[in-house]
Amino acid sequence: MGGGEVLISLDGVEKVFDVRRRVSLMRREKRQVRAVDGISFEVARGEMVGYIGPNGAGKSTTIKMLTGILTPSGGRLRVAGIDPARERMRLAHRIGVVFGQRTTLWWDLPLKDSYGLMRRMYRIPAERFARNMERCVEQLDLAELLDVPVRQLSLGQRMRGDIAAALLHDPDVLYLDEPTIGLDVVSKAKVRGFLRQLNGELGTTVLLTTHDLQDIEQLCERVMVIDHGRLMYDGPLRGLHTAGGVAESERTLVVDLERELPAISVPGARVVKVEGPRQWLAFPAGASAAPLVAAVAADYPLVDLSVREPDIEDVIARMYAGRG
Ligand SMILES: Nc1ncnc2c1ncn2[C@@H]1O[C@H](COP(=O)(O)OP(=O)(O)OP(=O)(O)O)[C@@H](O)[C@H]1O
């Protein structure tokens, strides 16, 4: 962390949900879910940290506590010196949030009208608003979209619109909860490029939740892994790979052959699984699949193939396996 100013700090933070479930006509069951179970960490100003883990791990719950939407059941939490649950409004001026799964924009309004409302809500001075609009419109490619009602935007366009909305008031901290979910490769690249620039040039502190390992690989030096509400790992991405027993992340070429054959042998890849006529070949995520596909097609009766991107769940699963 380099001893910089701490912007986010959690100390033994917990969130317990009381859930009532009707088990039969007459009987309701009361149950407690410990969504966040004693988490402690600090994030310094200017860091871009990945916050990852399997479904239901407690990531979104953590982010909701960091925005003040949810009140912790226990522990101590501060963002920019503010207790989010007590001073949500004051905190709102210091943070931006993007929930990939839903929009904060006004569904029926043209994009630019949403921004106008944000401007008034946050009392953003005209000059600053103009400057931030210009930057976001240019870097997120929004010019053509400003007059389009949000409901008519594609997912990738809407996401870029949401990211801009979260930044118009110059927050110190940006929380991103799955900002690339459902986006195509081009949109993902655009969003990643923008975030890199935001963090690198403006020094905005970013906490990023994602299931896409490439988001983390391309953006975050530090990752935190959470599972069952607990912090399982906090350190460099490289360390996570080592803990998972892999030197770097791999993509997988899934190959369908005409018939069952012995394991394919081609340079630059190794067979990790064979199931009937289907074989899985792992190769370095940074390498191109093209020469590999050509090599397989030249020597084997190829019917079909696809490439699988590495995902975080794989790496985490291997991390657990590696620990024994
Ligand atoms: N409002 C709520 N009431 C009851 N239980 C909840 C509530 N919100 C979350 N939970 C439960 O808390 C746990 C953590 O949920 P959370 O949404 O934080 O997970 P997540 O890590 O964001 O998962 P995902 O990757 O699927 O988004 C889950 O078991 C979930 O069912």
Ligand SMILES: [Mg+2]
């Ligand atoms: Mg979530």
